[in-house]
Ligand code: SF4
């Protein structure tokens with residue numbers, strides 16, 4: 001729940017979804033989906049941004065969001081390209097995982113107790129590097145009308 005209308009949506013759900021309103025089959029499906037999701041998600045980051053700002057400029061929630069998208073197999077090439085474009089300086093100031101200096105400030109603020117610097121190292125290994133930098137002009141070209149807007 002990051003914005004006010006998330007709270008309104010959740011209250012609305014609670015009003016209408018009474019205990020016992022789901023069938024055993026529906027509950028089993030929900031559990032199956034949740035288990036698959038948990039397996040694919042690399043970092044349990046909710047995007048709350050309590051860890052922000054990072055004094056060294058890392059956009060922590062966005063790094064984890066893209067890392068999870070990549071892990072879930074959501075168009076891996078595009079995810080890598082957008083990581084380069086949005087976080088490695090393709091559209092302005094860099095904010096990628098490689099900027100982490102392991103100061104520990106964010107770790108104290110994270111309600112999910114995520115080992116942020118360690119996870120960022122994995123993000124850097126998975127999504128960063130020269131191969132991603134090379135993709136930046138290509139991705140920029142692919143979305144050029146949007147960039148110009
Ligand atoms: S540990 Fe890394 S990501 Fe966290 S605040 Fe320090 S430099 Fe930023």
Ligand code: SF4
Pocket residue numbers: 044045046047048049050051052060061064109110111112113114116
């Ligand atoms: S505080 Fe933790 S859960 Fe929230 S955005 Fe930062 S890393 Fe994610």
